[in-house]
Amino acid sequence: MTPFERLLGHDEAAARELLEPCLPLNEAELDREFDAGWGDLKGWEMLTHG
Structure with a gap:
């Protein structure tokens, strides 16, 4: 290797x-906004190119 x-391999893990x-989160939970970070969990889609 x-x-x-x-x-x-470490990056993927x-x-x-x-x-x-x-x-297991539903759409409402994924759309919930947070005061810090990406705003909501769907902001993480950019990490997976989704």
């Missing part, structure tokens, strides 16, 4: 750890 492949807890 090259250092680059190792970094990509970290993204999965952040996004998997959002899977």
